[in-house]
Amino acid sequence: MNAIEIEHLTYSYPGAEQPTLKDITVQIKEGDFLAIVGNNGCGKSTFCKTLNGLIPQFISGDFDGTVLACGLDTSSTDVGTLAKKVGYVYQDFENQIIRPTVLDDASYACLNYAMTDYRERGLRALEQCGLNGKQDDYIWQLSGGQTHLLALAGAVSLQPDVLILDEPIAQLDPMHADRIYAVLRELNEKYKKTIIVIEHHTEYIADFCNHVMLMKDGQVQWTLPTNEALRHVEELQECNIFPPQVTIAAYRMQKAGQFPQNAVWPTTVEEGKAAFISKQQRHEEKAPASANSGETVAAFENVSVGYRSVKGEPHVVYSDLNLEIHKGDKVALIGSNGAGKSTLMKMLVGLLKPTAGEVRLNGSSIRDVKPEALSRQVSLVYQNPEDMFIKDSIGADIAYAMEVRNITDSQKRTDELLERFRLTELRDRDGRLLSGGQMRRASLAIGIALNPGILMLDEPTANLDIATRKEIMRTLDDLKAITETVIIATHDMQLVCEWADRIIVLCGGEVVADGNRDEIFANQEIVEKVGIRPPEIFTMGQVLCPDALCYTIDEFLNCFEGRSETNASG
Numbered sequence: 001m002n003a004i005e006i007e008h009l010t011y012s013y014p015g016a017e018q019p020t021l022k023d024i025t026v027q028i029k030e031g032d033f034l035a036i037v038g039n040n041g042c043g044k045s046t047f048c049k050t051l052n053g054l055i056p057q058f059i060s061g062d063f064d065g066t067v068l069a070c071g072l073d074t075s076s077t078d079v080g081t082l083a084k085k086v087g088y089v090y091q092d093f094e095n096q097i098i099r100p101t102v103l104d105d106a107s108y109a110c111l112n113y114a115m116t117d118y119r120e121r122g123l124r125a126l127e128q129c130g131l132n133g134k135q136d137d138y139i140w141q142l143s144g145g146q147t148h149l150l151a152l153a154g155a156v157s158l159q160p161d162v163l164i165l166d167e168p169i170a171q172l173d174p175m176h177a178d179r180i181y182a183v184l185r186e187l188n189e190k191y192k193k194t195i196i197v198i199e200h201h202t203e204y205i206a207d208f209c210n211h212v213m214l215m216k217d218g219q220v221q222w223t224l225p226t227n228e229a230l231r232h233v234e235e236l237q238e239c240n241i242f243p244p245q246v247t248i249a250a251y252r253m254q255k256a257g258q259f260p261q262n263a264v265w266p267t268t269v270e271e272g273k274a275a276f277i278s279k280q281q282r283h284e285e286k287a288p289a290s291a292n293s294g295e296t297v298a299a300f301e302n303v304s305v306g307y308r309s310v311k312g313e314p315h316v317v318y319s320d321l322n323l324e325i326h327k328g329d330k331v332a333l334i335g336s337n338g339a340g341k342s343t344l345m346k347m348l349v350g351l352l353k354p355t356a357g358e359v360r361l362n363g364s365s366i367r368d369v370k371p372e373a374l375s376r377q378v379s380l381v382y383q384n385p386e387d388m389f390i391k392d393s394i395g396a397d398i399a400y401a402m403e404v405r406n407i408t409d410s411q412k413r414t415d416e417l418l419e420r421f422r423l424t425e426l427r428d429r430d431g432r433l434l435s436g437g438q439m440r441r442a443s444l445a446i447g448i449a450l451n452p453g454i455l456m457l458d459e460p461t462a463n464l465d466i467a468t469r470k471e472i473m474r475t476l477d478d479l480k481a482i483t484e485t486v487i488i489a490t491h492d493m494q495l496v497c498e499w500a501d502r503i504i505v506l507c508g509g510e511v512v513a514d515g516n517r518d519e520i521f522a523n524q525e526i527v528e529k530v531g532i533r534p535p536e537i538f539t540m541g542q543v544l545c546p547d548a549l550c551y552t553i554d555e556f557l558n559c560f561e562g563r564s565e566t567n568a569s570g
Contacts, residue, residue, distance in 0.1 A: 002068075003162050003194040004028035004051060009065035011046065011055060019062070020046045022218040030161070033188045033195045035205040035226070038215035039240035040436055040468060044198045045091070047215065048164050051196075052086040053079040070161050083109070087155030089148070091166040091198075096151040102126065102142070103135035106153040113158070125157035128191065130183050141315075144337035145176025149183060156187070162194045163187065169201060171383070171462045173336040173491050174533030177201075181208045202244050203536050206230055206267045214239065230267045240468075245537040246272040249553050250562060259562030272540050277563040278548075296363075297453060297485055298325040298348055298378070303357035305347060317343045318509045321357070325454070325485060332496040333489040335506035336531055341489035342383075344506075345456045349380045362453070375401065379452040383459040385443035389431035394423060394442040397431055401449050417445040420482075421475065437468035441475055448483055455483040461492045473499065494535045497521075497551040505530055518549055 006026050012019040020043045028034055036044050049055045053074040056063035067074040070085040090096060099105035107122025115121060126135055129149045134142070142150060148168065155163060168184070169177035181204055187193040199205055205212060205226060212229035214221040216239055222229075230236070230243045233251045242248070246266050253259035259275075266272040300323045306316040317340045325331060333341045346352040347359050350371035358365045361377050382388060391397045398417050402410035418424045421441040426434065431442050440460060447455055460476065461469045469492075476499055479486055490496060496503060496517070503520045505513035513519070513526045520526060521534045537556045541548035550556040 001030045002027045003030045003032070003070060005066075005068040006050075007066045009050065009067055010062075011050065011064070012062040013046075013059075014061050016061075018218075020218050021050070024065070024218075024220050026213070026220050026223065028194065028196065030194055031188070031192055033184070033197075033208065033210045034213060034223075035197050035199045035209040035211070036213045036215060037199065037202075037205070037236070037239070037241050042215045042239070043218040044215055045166055048088070048166065048196065048198065050074060051162070051164060052088050053077060053082045054088075080113075083160070084113075084158045085160050086162045086164065087152075087158060087160040089151050089155055089163070089165045089168065091170065093148050093151040096154060097139050097147060100138055101135075102131065102137050102139060102150060105139060105150060106131075106135075106157055109154055110157050118157075121157045121159070122153070125153040128156055128183070128187060129153040130179060143176065145172050145179055148172065148176070148180060152180075152183070160193075162196065164196045166198045168197055168199070169204065171459055171491070173531060175336055175531035177204070184208065200241070202230060202236075202242060203268075206244050214241075227267050231265050233265075244268065245535065245553055245556075246275075246540050249537065249540070249556050249560075250275055252553065252557060253562045256557075258557075260564050263562065263564075269536065269540050269543060273543060275563055276540070276544055276560045278545050279559060279561050294327040294329075296324045297327045297361070299323070299358075299360045300344075300347070301358045301360065303347070303354045303359060305343065305352065305354045316509065318354075321509070321511070323504070323511055325487065327453075327484055329485050329487070330480070330499065330501045331485075331487040332500035332503045333487060333506060334491070334493075334496060334503060334530075334532065339506040339530075340509055341506060342458055345380055345458060345487070345489060348454070348456065349378050350374050351380075375452065376450045377452055378454040378456065379447045379450065380456045381443050381447040381458065381460070383462060385439040386432050388443040388446050392430055393428045394418075394431045394434070394445075395427035397442065398445050398449055401446070405450075413449065417449060420478070421445045435468070437471045440468070440472050444475060444479070448479070452483065454485045454487065455479065457486070457488045459490055459492075460488055461490065461495055469495075493533055494551075497535055497538070505532070517551060521551075522549060 006024055009021055009024040010019050011021040038044050050067050051069050051074060056075055057079055063075060069082060072082060072085060074082060097105055099108050103122050106125050107118045110118035110121045123135060129152050131149055131153060168180050184195050185208055188195045209226050211223055212226050213223045230247055233243050233248060236243050244267050246269060250259050250265035266275040300321045303321040304319045306314045308314050335341060343352060347354060350366050350369060353367060366374060389397050391400060395414060399410050399414040402413060418427050421444060423442055426438060431439060434442060461472050503515060503517060504511055505520060505526060507530045521538060535551060537553055538551055541550035541556055541559060544560060548559050550559055
């Protein structure tokens, strides 16, 4: 039986010159766990919104073809009826949380349908989504991962047959990401739900999904079993999708004649155990990078800070924090959701004041300094770049901070920043209407407009496909020539390994580790305590040889080769 049946679906947004979806015919079987992949703008989210009737019933446009979800025509069945068949958790899932307490929110949809057992349904959904014991908590007491699970519980409470999740682990740390996918697996295997995810993280696709659908230019290129799909290395990369790193490594080895021509490439670390072998060369000990002993530009001295709570005692984020940032540091702040990364940044720009202790910039306390007075010393680029846009064009947004301070050469400086960040041709566009990568570049230009000595970036690569992520990586490299000190808060461990020269690990309001990548990722105690997930290729190297510290595919290829029958038996 098919959960979804689509025939000759074509859809265009109002005023669009070209259709976003083009003559799609596809079926999704009941009980499948399907990942939809493709580059930004290929039509993934638009496709999924046709499955619950939002398109064409709430989002108008030119709609042709037939979409059947659980046997119901989504263009003519009211969305209320469809919601009980097809649940949807959106990328901006916070907007689906509308009630003050966990159980109240989880059961709200059922109450809205006047179901007499709405409370029992909400409790059952919380249990299915791993939120047992949280029913009386306020929603603002939840971590990011728990909030995402609550949004899922709200959809699950109606007991739909199909669940759709758009980027379910974006902005989540590995521990919460693992939990989300574990819940989805249980919903799929135990409760027989059909799961559809829009996903960029192919390592999770390899571990959890049964099939992969590739979309390109508004069309479905193919739907294949996961192992087969992830081995289409060249085709996936052309669509700005990174196959798992272990798969790319085997592909490149085979191209170089170091992997058997008839061997099947691995798609998981477990499969990689039988696929790779050490080149038997000695793994050279890497001398730790010397700590930056330059001038201290920011310092937290015995800092404590917390948030008032409606229920119970205030939530303490930091207690007696001591930390120094030095001139020239390229710092990555890492740790689980709720570890205090954003709080630390907000204190440094003066948006949040400590309850005890002092925050100093260039030796001076900022306790009584207004945030706008600090903008030439330190700048924060927000996690959601659209929060940086207040004018009707990015040219005006970049110039704004300089103009209000009567900087005489503001227009010249704006032109230079537009050119440096490859935005000149977009200067008159509204920042909120740009692509993800363009918005990130524009927000960075706004962030450095006043030449701050310290630039901070909150999750600079979140929600981006691989091509756009690479673009941001290049931009971060460019910043080394512009801004003396850069601090990023991120869950992107590949970014951490390739860019940062200092990694600060936060856990439970404390700095539990502070060092270079070898000192952090080779420390198994810290990795396990904080739930850090190093890049997959690093894990693969460690499984094969505990002395190997391979952070990139190139480093892995220098240490390992494909395991043939000859070297396997030898």
